[in-house]
Structure formats: C-alpha cells, structure tokens
Amino acid sequence: MADATLQHDVVGHGVPGEYEAPLFGAYSKKVGMWLFLASDSLTFGALLFAFSYNRIYTVPWPTPFHVESIINATIMTGCLLSSSLTMVLGVFAAQRGDRAWTRYWLLATMIFGTAFIVLHGMEWSKLIGEGLTIPGFMTALGVAAPKSTGEFADISRNVPQFPQAFFGLTAMHMLHVTIGVIYLGVIAFRKMFLAILGVIWIAAAFLIPSGNVFHYPVHALGIALVVAAIILFLKPKDYDAHDVEVCGLYWHFVDLVWMFIFPLVYLMSTKI
Amino acid sequence: MHDVATHDDSKGQYFWVWGALLVLTAIEVVLAYKQVFAAKRMLEILMILSVIKSALIIGYFMHLKFERALMRWLLVISVTACFIIMYFFFFPDAGRVMPPPNGVGLP
Numbered sequence: 446m447a448d449a450t451l452q453h454d455v456v457g458h459g460v461p462g463e464y465e466a467p468l469f470g471a472y473s474k475k476v477g478m479w480l481f482l483a484s485d486s487l488t489f490g491a492l493l494f495a496f497s498y499n500r501i502y503t504v505p506w507p508t509p510f511h512v513e514s515i516i517n518a519t520i521m522t523g524c525l526l527s528s529s530l531t532m533v534l535g536v537f538a539a540q541r542g543d544r545a546w547t548r549y550w551l552l553a554t555m556i557f558g559t560a561f562i563v564l565h566g567m568e569w570s571k572l573i574g575e576g577l578t579i580p581g582f583m584t585a586l587g588v589a590a591p592k593s594t595g596e597f598a599d600i601s602r603n604v605p606q607f608p609q610a611f612f613g614l615t616a617m618h619m620l621h622v623t624i625g626v627i628y629l630g631v632i633a634f635r636k637m638f639l640a641i642l643g644v645i646w647i648a649a650a651f652l653i654p655s656g657n658v659f660h661y662p663v664h665a666l667g668i669a670l671v672v673a674a675i676i677l678f679l680k681p682k683d684y685d686a687h688d689v690e691v692c693g694l695y696w697h698f699v700d701l702v703w704m705f706i707f708p709l710v711y712l713m714s715t716k717i
Numbered sequence: 718m719h720d721v722a723t724h725d726d727s728k729g730q731y732f733w734v735w736g737a738l739l740v741l742t743a744i745e746v747v748l749a750y751k752q753v754f755a756a757k758r759m760l761e762i763l764m765i766l767s768v769i770k771s772a773l774i775i776g777y778f779m780h781l782k783f784e785r786a787l788m789r790w791l792l793v794i795s796v797t798a799c800f801i802i803m804y805f806f807f808f809p810d811a812g813r814v815m816p817p818p819n820g821v822g823l824p
Contacts, residue, residue, distance in 0.1 A: 469788035479788070483796050490800050494807045501808070515746065522742050529778050530735040537728060697778045704770045707742075708763035712749035713756070 528557030551633035
C-alpha cells in the first residue's frame with residue numbers, strides 16, 4: 446500500500462528524523478488499529494483458551510444447545526459475514542469518493558450488526574429465562590428469578606463454569622459488536638448519529654422491561670453517546686476513506702472473532 | 718493518492734470470499750448437526766475450518782494479503798507466537814480431568 450501522504454518527497458525535512466519512512470508502509474491510523482487489534486486478539490485468545498480449558502477440565506461438559514439455538518447462531522453468523530461484505534463495499538465506495546454509497550453500505554453494515562445484537566440478546570434472554578444463570582450475578586442486575594428447575598437450572602447449579610464461560614465470552618464479543626455499530630454510525634453520520642443514538646438509548650431504556658438482563662446494561666449506550674459527543678465536538682472532521690478503512694478493520698475483526706466463538710461455544714455444545 | 722484496496726483486485730473476489738465463508742459455515746453446521754465425528758476429532762476439524770475462515774477474512778476483507786510483507790509477517794508471527802505460549806500455559810494443566818463437584822452427571 447502506498448499513500449501520497451507517506452512519500453518522502455512531499456514532506457519537509459526541517460528536523461532530522463521527523464519524517465522517517467513509515468516502517469510498515471501504511472498510514473499511522475491504520476498501523477495503530479492493527480496494533481490495537483493484535484492486542485485485542487490476545488484478550489479474546491485468553492477468553493477462548495479459558496473456555497477451552499473449562500471444557501476439557503470439566504467432565505461431563507453440558508451440551509444444552511438445541512436445534513433452535515443452532516439455527517439462531519447460524520443466522521447470526523450469516524449476519525456478521527454479510528456485514529463484512531457490505532463493509533468492504535463501503536470502503537470501495539469511500540475510495541471512489543462516492544459519499545452517498547459509502548453511507549448506504551455503512552448503514553447496511555450497521556443493520557446487520559444490529560440484527561446480530563438483537564438475535565443474541567433474544568437468545569440470552571431465553572437461556573436466562575430457562576435458568577442458565579451465573580449465581581449471584583443476576584440478582585445484582587435486578588433480573589427476575591429464573592426457573593429453578595429444568596435442564597438449564599441443573600447446569601447452572603452443577604456446572605457453573607459453563608454459564609460463566611459462555612456469558613463471559615459472548616458478552617465481551619457483544620460489547621465489541623455494539624461498539625463497532627456505534628463506531629460505524631459516527632463515521633457514516635457524524636453529529637447526526639448522536640441524535641439517532643440518543644433516541645435508541647431512550648427507547649431501549651423504556652421498552653426493555655425491568656426484569657430483563659439488558660435493562661441496566663442498555664445504559665452503556667448513554668456512556669457511548671457521551672464519548673461519541675466528546676469526540677465529535679472536540680475534534681470535528683469530515684471522515685475520509687482512510688477513516689472508513691480503519692473502521693472496517695475493526696469491524697472485520699469482530700467478525701473474525703465470532704468465527705471461533707460459533708464453533709467452539711455453540712457447535713461443540715449441540716444437543717441434537 | 719492510491720490506496721490499499723484499489724490495486725488490481727476486483728469486487729468480484731470479495732463476493733467469492735463471502736460465498737466461501739458461508740459455505741464453510743454451512744459445512745461446520747452440518748458436521749455438528751449430524752455429529753459426524755467424535756468430540757475431539759470434531760473440535761480439530763472445526764478449528765481447522767475456523768482458521769481457514771479467519772485467514773480469508775484477514776487476507777481479503779482486512780486486506781492484509783495486500784500489505785507490505787514486513788507488516789504482514791510481523792503481525793501474523795507475533796500474534797501466533799503469543800497463542801502458542803498461551804497454549805503451553807493452559808493445556809497441560811487442563812488435562813487433569815476432574816469429576817463434577819457433586820458427582821452428578823449431565824447429558
């Protein structure tokens with residue numbers, strides 16, 4: 446990859462060493478994002494290793510995911526894979542300088558990402574309602590008491606490692622997807638997205654019932670709103686093709702992590 | 718200015734990669750649904766398929782295939798080395814299989 450801003454002959458050399466050749470031949474934002482993703486991959490790597498450790502260590506490991514859960518997770522996988530394609534098309538549109546299509550493709554990516562979050566949230570609510578909980582954690586969140594009998598309640602009681610590993614890993618991923626959707630919104634819509642995010646936050650806060658596990662966590666959207674507002678107002682800029690490409694790197698990474706979570710967590714715990 | 722994604726590649730290859738990822742996902746689901754292999758062999762096969770899928774995503778969607786060789790190899794080797802170290806930390810201990818605390822078997 447070469448970039449005009451990186452060529453030596455177009456920058457000054459007043460201070461020796463100030464404009465050294467970029468080591469990786471890429472602009473700094475992209476190298477920064479790659480380094481962040483490398484470090485984040487170690488975070489997810491540790492979680493996936495911990496999940497695998499629990500799975501090997503604990504005999505017998507529960508296999509609670511019925512056909513409906515597998516179908517749901519497969520649709521979620523399809524959403525993320527499709528969102529990666531629309532993201533690539535968005536990067537192409539940005540590099541063509543086609544603002545309208547960049548925005549459309551980024552919006553399509555956000556829709557797929559939101560579909561993933563909603564499907565995952567529904568799956569979580571169903572599992573929790575059927576008794577798959579982390580002991581003590583649900584009480585802290587003010588979630589209504591789930592079933593105390595049945596397959597999932599037995600798993601929570603006998604193999605608490607399963608809900609801990611499952612919710613820990615998938616919550617971390619869901620948080621990343623949520624941040625990704627907000628990041629895309631900021632890049633695509635800039636300050637207009639603040640209003641959209643505010644409406645979604647308020648609507649979600651009123652619509653999600655108090656007994657639901659997402660009733661309090663949804664206020665993370667409010668925190669995201671404040672952070673996005675600080676970024677957009679303190680450093681207002683017109684996001685260019687580089688910003689779209691860097692945002693795309695983050696989004697593809699989120700997709701990449703799911704390619705390991707899906708088989709390891711869901712497919713290896715099927716109950717057909 | 719020319720950029721990372723404006724080399725000779727066409728958009729078509731990204732649709733092929735997307736299709737390949739969907740097909741590999743379908744193969745994974747069918748293998749798990751039909752329970753074709755025993756658990757250990759199934760894990761190995763699913764992880765191999767996942768590594769292929771992640772290589773497609775990193776190489777094409779994230780364009781690492783088209784980056785400078787130094788960046789490509791430095792990222793891949795450093796992250797892979799960290800995972801190998803993690804493997805040796807975690808798994809020798811995980812082999813100490815313990816029964817569930819109350820001895821109650823689960824399906």
